[in-house]
Each structure stands twice: as C-alpha cells, then as structure tokens.
Amino acid sequence: MPDIFIAEPKGEVVPKETKTTFEERAISKQKLFSDEESLPESRNPVHLFSAFKKNPDGVTFRDQEKNEKILLFIRRSFITNIKWILIGLLLAILPLFLPLFLKSLQASLLFLPIKFYLMLGIFYYLFVATFWYINFVTWYFNIDLVTDKRIVDINFSNLVYKDIATTELSFVHDVSFSQVGAIRTFFDYGTVLIQVPGATDAFIFESSPQPENAVQILDSLIRKKNEPDN
Amino acid sequence: MNPITKLLPLIQLGFFIKIGFLTADLLFIVFLAIALRQVFSMNKIVDESNSSSFIKTAAILLLVIGISLFLTALVIL
Numbered sequence: 001m002p003d004i005f006i007a008e009p010k011g012e013v014v015p016k017e018t019k020t021t022f023e024e025r026a027i028s029k030q031k032l033f034s035d036e037e038s039l040p041e042s043r044n045p046v047h048l049f050s051a052f053k054k055n056p057d058g059v060t061f062r063d064q065e066k067n068e069k070i071l072l073f074i075r076r077s078f079i080t081n082i083k084w085i086l087i088g089l090l091l092a093i094l095p096l097f098l099p100l101f102l103k104s105l106q107a108s109l110l111f112l113p114i115k116f117y118l119m120l121g122i123f124y125y126l127f128v129a130t131f132w133y134i135n136f137v138t139w140y141f142n143i144d145l146v147t148d149k150r151i152v153d154i155n156f157s158n159l160v161y162k163d164i165a166t167t168e169l170s171f172v173h174d175v176s177f178s179q180v181g182a183i184r185t186f187f188d189y190g191t192v193l194i195q196v197p198g199a200t201d202a203f204i205f206e207s208s209p210q211p212e213n214a215v216q217i218l219d220s221l222i223r224k225k226n227e228p229d230n
Numbered sequence: 231m232n233p234i235t236k237l238l239p240l241i242q243l244g245f246f247i248k249i250g251f252l253t254a255d256l257l258f259i260v261f262l263a264i265a266l267r268q269v270f271s272m273n274k275i276v277d278e279s280n281s282s283s284f285i286k287t288a289a290i291l292l293l294v295i296g297i298s299l300f301l302t303a304l305v306i307l
Contacts, residue, residue: 048281058279113267116247119303123255126295130258133288140285141272154276160267164275 017127048140051075052209054217061145061152063166072146072217076139077189077208084135091128095121134159144205146218151194153203165203169225176225177211194218248307254302262293 010166043057050056056073064070141156151172155163172194179190194203208214266289273282 034245045280046278048284059276060275060279062274112244112247114242115306116251118249119299119307123251125257126258126292126299127242130262130265133292137265137272137285137289140281141276143276145276149273156272159265162268162272162275 046073049078051078052214059156061143064147065149069148070145071148071221072144072214074144074146074192074205074208074214076142077187077209078139079183079187079189080207081135081139084132088128088132088135090133092125095124142206144203144208146214146221148221151203151218153205165201167194167196167203169222171196171198172218172222175215175222177208177215179211194217235270244307248303251303251307252300255303256295259293259296259300262289262296266293 010193043055044053045057046053046059048188050073052075053173054071056070059070059073134228138157138159141154141162143152143154145152148169150166150168153163153165155161155165174195175192176195177190177192179185179188184190184207187209188211189207189209192205192208192211192214194205205211205214269285269289273286
C-alpha cells in the first residue's frame with residue numbers, strides 16, 4: 001500500500017530550522033542596525049548667512065572631541081545687521097550728493113589735479129567696503145554652539161576682543177528666554193539665558209533666532225543628560 | 231608776479247595732501263593686516279567649511295587693494 005504521509009523524524013529538522021531562523025533574525029537585525037548607523041543624518045549645511053541651524057553640517061570648532069556632535073548652531077538674527085548695512089549704503093551714496101552740496105554752498109574743491117580726487121574716491125570706497133566687512137565678520141564670528149556634551153559661546157567684537165566660554169550640559173541649572181518688543185516678536189528673535197551655578201556670568205545667546213525652539217532643544221538635552229542612566 | 235611763485239602754495243598743498251594720503255593709507259593697511267590676522271585666528275577657533283574661504287578671500291582682497299592704492303599713490307601723486 002502506498003504511503004500517503006510519512007512523518008519526518010522529530011528532533012532533527014525542527015530545531016535546525018529554528019536555529020537557522022534565529023541566526024537569520026540575528027543577522028538581519030545586525031544588518032538593520034548597521035544600515036541605520038550608516039544612514040546619513042538629516043544634516044543642514046551652514047551657509048554664509050545662516051543664523052539658526054539644527055544638526056549643522058560643515059562646522060567644526062577647536063577642542064571638539066571626535067565623537068562630539070554639534071546639535072545647534074546659533075548666530076544673532078540677520079535682521080540685527082540692518083543698522084550697519086543702511087549706514088554703509090548711506091556712506092556709499094554720500095559722495096554722489098557732494099557736488100550738489102558744494103553747489104549750494106557756491107564752493108569748489110576742484111583746485112587740485114583730478115588724480116587726487118580719483119585716489120581719494122578709491123580710498124573712500126575701500127573704507128566703506130572695510131566698514132561693511134568688519135561689521136559682517138563681527139556678526140559672522142559671534143557664534144553659539146550646542147553639542148551633545150557642552151555649550152560653547154564665542155564672542156568676537158571690534159577685531160580686538162574675543163571671548164570663548166564653554167560649559168558642560170550637566171552643569172546647566174536653568175534655561176530661559178526673553179523676547180521683548182514688536183520687532184523682536186515680528187522677526188522671532190530674542191535672548192536665551194543659560195544659568196550655570198558658580199559662573200560669574202550666565203551664558204547669553206544674544207538676539208538668537210527662534211529662542212523658544214532653542215530653549216526647548218536645550219531643555220530636552222539637559223533633561224537627557226541629567227537622567228540617572230547618563 | 232612770477233607764475234611759479236603763484237603756483238608754489240598749490241604745489242606745497244599737493245605735497246602735504248600726498249603725505250597725508252600715504253600716511254592714512256599706510257595706517258589703513260596695518261588695520262587691514264590686523265583684520266586678516268584676526269579672521270584667520272577666528273577661523274581656527276570655529277571653522278565653517280562652506281563659507282570660510284569667502285571670508286578669507288574678502289580679507290585678502292581688501293588688503294591687496296589697500297597695498298595697490300598705496301603704491302599707486304606713491305607713484306602718481
């Protein structure tokens with residue numbers, strides 16, 4: 001009589017299959033994690049006029065540790081530059097009105113050869129360009145960084161003053177922000193205050209864009225850092 | 231009156247303007263050199279690979295224009 005069903009011997013195939021499945025799962029899990037690690041994070045490239053970037057790309061600072069990631073990059077809001085931009089523009093167009101001004105005074109400056117005026121003109125515009133450049137560089141190098149380990153506050157002004165302060169996230173006592181005035185509210189920038197016990201001065205992020213967002217990020221980082229596991 | 235005597239105050243004025251201009255330009259070059267030094271120094275502290283070259287180039291360009299202006303003024307004024 002032909003056999004309709006032949007039972008496979010127990011204890012050989014089933015455990016082997018189970019073992020294989022576990023191995024496969026383990027391998028696939030390992031692969032999944034390695035894939036996750038190799039996936040590029042949502043990094044945001046920092047450009048010339050960037051003032052607020054989460055997970056900034058292309059920024060490094062001195063004394064940065066190998067496994068230290070910058071999570072937040074803050075400069076003063078770009079709108080705070082409007083004053084010097086307008087002053088520079090005014091200085092740039094001022095010589096165009098000089099002949100009209102002299103005409104109204106019925107005076108003349110044309111008693112020297114033209115080459116003198118040419119040189120003075122070039123020198124004047126070099127001065128205006130330098131005025132713009134110095135103000136831009138002052139804004140450009142005033143940077144606040146928040147990494148997964150610490151806060152770095154870089155202050156730079158008038159070419160001769162620079163001040164760098166850092167503090168560990170676990171030392172931060174309190175984070176708050178203030179946004180006072182119509183212009184600050186409209187352009188969404190304000191002052192972020194980070195209090196560190198024992199420090200003579202609190203860490204201040206002046207005219208930071210999206211201060212509420214910055215405080216939220218800082219707060220969650222500090223909480224994570226102060227959890228018992230960390 | 232001799233025309234040279236007439237022109238003398240003007241020549242003297244031109245000379246003083248030249249000296250004044252060259253001095254001012256020289257001081258300005260020193261200032262730009264300090265600016266360049268500070269920009270490079272700050273760039274070592276915090277480096278933005280996307281825009282640091284622009285900042286450095288602008289500083290060098292301003293310094294080169296300043297030096298060119300000084301040399302040109304030295305020759306033509």
